Amino acid sequence: MAKGHGLLRGKYAVVGVGETEYSRNSGRTTRQMGVEAVKKAIDDSGLDYDTTSWGTTCYQVGDAAGSEIIFSDLGVRMDYQVDTWGGGSSSETLIGLAIGALEAGLCDAMVVYRTMNGFTEMRIGGTPVGAPAGPPPFMTRHGDHTMHSRIYGIASALQNFGLSFVRHMYEYGTTPEQLAHVKVAHSKGASNNPKAYYKQRLTVDDVLNSRYIVEPFHLLDCCVETDNATAIVITSTERARDLPRPNVAILGTGGRTHKWSPDYHWNHGPINQVGGIYTKDVVFPNAGIGPEDVDITGSYDAFTFTTLLQLEAYGFCPIGEGGHYVSDGTIELGGRRPNNPSGGHLCEGYTHGMNMVIENVRQLRGEVDDYCEGEHTYDYSEGACRQVQDPQITMNLGWAQPPTGSSLVMTNQV
């Protein structure tokens, strides 16, 4: 079988989603939050705790409770378990892995979860809260590139990614004002999302008037670090037909594809194009669609510019024209192809990708949690509706670092 064969197109479905509050003071362990999110997702699916053959996978970076703890608390016996290492780009990758486990007959339903105290325990950049105050040594581990990166003051995600986007500004004239529109668009969705950590609608000037974190990137170009757990449940579309929730089928995935030399990618240009340029050649044939068929995108918006670079890579606009695409109203709630109508990582909360998958599931079900009472009004003014009108296909764009991408296409047309 070849890459992108599409033989499992629509054969598996997301049948349950669940999450905790997005906060900056959970006051709980990743274990307790993980149990809450997984239970909510299983409850949502309607699958039976005791008679279903369960499999599970989670991802973490040494910062979270594993499946053997979560499922022991839940009193659920596992037929399959594979906990993995990773942050961003894992959600879509593990959904593909879950399909593989189901197809291999290892279990009948798979849980994918992520639990993290991303604000009170492990911050972005991998710095544990409460680390010793003195400077840590510059030390190579497992032969890594410390002597070619960290010793030059490249420590955080933004510092790792920044060179790629500045080269985009140089080559294509992309401006900080255009980037700011990503935050403006996502904040518009977040204002109609009771769960969002930041609900305030923002302007381009708000972004540009926030301080530099790494020049040219402002504070409001960065996502909001939060404490939270998130979970989804996957089973066969055939089994899903007997379950109570509206069906959301998985058309295809692409799992953590890489550009050349992802450990030090700058020698292989163009450095202002990202891993999605390879992911698209896996996910689109698998899903049997193209970018023009997608009604809602769910980008990994760790920063405003990661959204722009991913949308270009997957062909939602030509390479180099992302600045126009993100600033002409297309990606806003009410636009032609909204991106992250929940507010995403920039506004709702930071979950290493899971919350944008959950949002797209709810969008496809037609039941996002907004401020509508009863039927959705499709009135996108502040504090009102955020349900996109009749979406049929959504696409999640996963990101780990500039050379690494993953993807997921879902539909309610089953």
Add this chain to the structure above:
Amino acid sequence: MAEYLGAGVFVPENDPQHREYLTEAGKGYLPLQQCDDCGAKIYPARTMCPECRSSDMTWVAASGKGTIYSYYIVPHPINPAFKDFVPYPVILVELDEERGTMGEHRALRIVGNLLGDDGNPAPREDVAIGKRVEVTIVDLGDGWGLPQWKLSGEPDEHEAWQIPHSYPP
């Protein structure tokens, strides 16, 4: 023990590529590995030549000249070692070596910091894409050195480009 900005610099004994890299840099030049079989020049330090999968590589001196390809400015330290170093520019230098020989869009591009003549980070006004730079080796002690960069004084390779300032001063 070798130190940089007051923090220890440590490479385990079982990591000869990085120990040799710092030792070679300590001799006063930018070290690259060169593959004994296919001749490719390699950076960063690797355990195998990714062009032909040979394990036989020899350290050679780069010319140490290049052009700034991208950059940004870091105003806040994350590692406390950088608390007196901020604000500092991180630059990506495209080396003169191997340009145009490895295929479209490929080149040897090396991250580092642009330093002024006094060894401190260069001010924002001095940094731009297109400016020519040359390597300068910072002594780490114990015979180890760290490649860094300073303006070479050569004419800009192309019209210099600076990050538009979008934050009110």
